[in-house]
Amino acid sequence: MPVTIAAVETIQLSIPLDTWAPPPMFAGKPRTHVEAIYVKVTCSDGTVGWGESFGSSGGIVVAAFDKWVRQLAVGKDPTDQNLMPGIERLLHGLGRAGPVMHALSGLDIALWDIRGKLEGVSVSKLLGGAKRKRVETYASLLQYAGNVEHVKRNTERALKLGYKHIKLHERTAEAVAASREVAGPSIPIMVDTNCGWTPEQAEKPVAAMKPSNPFWVEEPIWPPEDFESLAKLRKATGVPLAMGENAVSPSDFRKMIAAGATDFVQPSIVKIGGITQLFRIATESEKAGIPCVPHAFFFGPGYLATLHCIACKERDVPLERLFADVAFVPYTKTVPDVNGAVEVPDRPGLGADPEEDLMAKFRV
Ligand SMILES: [Mg+2]
Secondary structure (H helix, E strand, C coil): CCCCEEEEEEEEEEEEEECCCCCCEECCEECCEEEEEEEEEEECCCCEEEEEECHHHHHHHHHHHHHHHHHHHCCCCCCCCCHHHHHHHHCHHHCCCCHHHHHHHHHHHHHHHHHHHHHCCEHHHHCCCCCCCEEEEEEEECCCCCCHHHHHHHHHHHHHCCCCCEEECCCCHHHHHHHHHHHCCCCCEEEECCCCECHHHHHHHHHHHHHHCCCEEECCECCCCCHHHHHHHHHHHCCCEEECCCCCCHHHHHHHHHCCCCCEECCEHHHHCHHHHHHHHHHHHHHCCCCECCECCCCCHHHHHHHHHHHCCCCCCCEEEEECEECCCCCCCCCCCCCCEEECCCCCECCCCCCHHHHHHHEC
């Protein structure tokens, strides 16, 4: 009997977060919780695959599954390579980005997990084989709104835990200098400004960070798809730039690279279309000489999926790790982040399932 998809379940989580500082603002609200959407796909033979969709889309992703996505997946062959492209094409009129693509991203990841489990091989193996057994993680600090004491204290905390790369979510040269002062000259410090400035405003604050030698400045310009202005800024300041978590398709990455807008691309696996699209973008950008360092501000199946993609590329890049106390972090036993690095699991599929008993406590 061929294996088919029997059920597609969405699990919406809201997990308390302690950032060791006042909560940062996200989408106009204080961020006190990590929002997550896990996608559980059960097959007719009992095989279960796990995926993850962009958590901040919350119930809208759940609705996209309920209204459109589930009925197109149930009853189908989970290993059919034409399944996802077919669904994507059928739903294209609902928008090529946003909640529907976020839902498809989660489904795609779960199908890769299932394929690996059915074949008894890891997702890395399906992607052509891991190039390394261990991937370093970078501590992605939350936003402390320019408070240098919080920046210093949490930079120090990350270094003590063994992280060898730091990312800040700050917009001032003073905050970057404070982190540099604590970290010393050799630790790479990335600075995420979350589209902080208009093209006219950006040059001055980005140039002001230069003495602290930022490894990259991320998304300095609003809107993030203004690749022409980003290219100008990159040239004018000589500061390396990174972007891509708000891009919506592989063609966006081709455009930003062609425009000379960026030094690093950062597709987000839970938004861009899952492993299939992320790996395609990583392969194309690597060929163009631009390293792919994916956005991964999440902990679930999307995190493991990103780990496998990174492990299979020639360029050794670090994996993002949200740096805060989170009440539930999956895989702490199966794929632990120790001393700023994780081992790439060699078990079938993604290599670990999220702990359902713990997860249950944080279901919305
Ligand atoms: Mg970012």
